[in-house]
Amino acid sequence: MTHRPRPGSRLRRPFLIGLTGSIGMGKSTAAAMFEREGVPVFDADAEVHRLQGPGGALVATIEARFPGTTGPKGVDRQKLGPLVLGNTHELAALEAIVHPAVAKAQRRFLMRHRARDVVVLDIPLLFEKGGWRKVGAIAVVSAPAWMQRKRVMRRPGMTAAKLKAIRRLQVADRVKRARADFIIETGRPKSATHRQIRAIASCFRAR
Secondary structure, eight states: OOOOTTTTTTSSSSSSEEEEETTTHHHHHHHHHHHTTTTEEEEEHHHHHHHHHHHHHHOOOOOOSSSEEEEETEEEEEHHHHHHTOOHHHHHHHHHHHHHHHHHHHHHHHHHTTTEEEEEEEOOOTTTTGGGGGEEEEEEEEOOOHHHHHHHHHHHHHOHHHHHHHHSSOOOOHHHHHHHHHEEEOOHHHHHHHHHHHHHHHHOOOO
């Protein structure tokens, strides 16, 4: 296993591993395995759900910008999704609301864990939004394309057209793999994936 540290990354504490992967690649499973190894994980998606859920801090702002897309349970993704998927202007407007709030939560997370040797930032759009520049190493979760499609199409409300639109917004898996410091394969038994993650965590705890 090799790793090419980014400039200045050796001096940073905690060391930041950026965990990413395209939709359906098993990133949530990988993140849970890092946590089982005792590595704190900041889950950007979970933070978005919290901010947009019942009583979430962003619900009123999103309703004001996208009327009719929220309710007692917070943001209704089935209503908001069609408004922003495939519409660059509307997606940018939503991101302008969401991204600063997630970044603030991430800063709080890093402060809480500033004494740790290593933490994981679980960020779906790590490459797409430039977050890769801020981490010391990149771990990409990947699986065969047929397996990815099978997993995603099981999700409630998912359609082939919606999956195609989501993929257009994401850097291709082959490109992510080429840019990764570590590739975590999830198209294999979970025990094998866990061994990979245990090795990565041990590598940085020992550095």
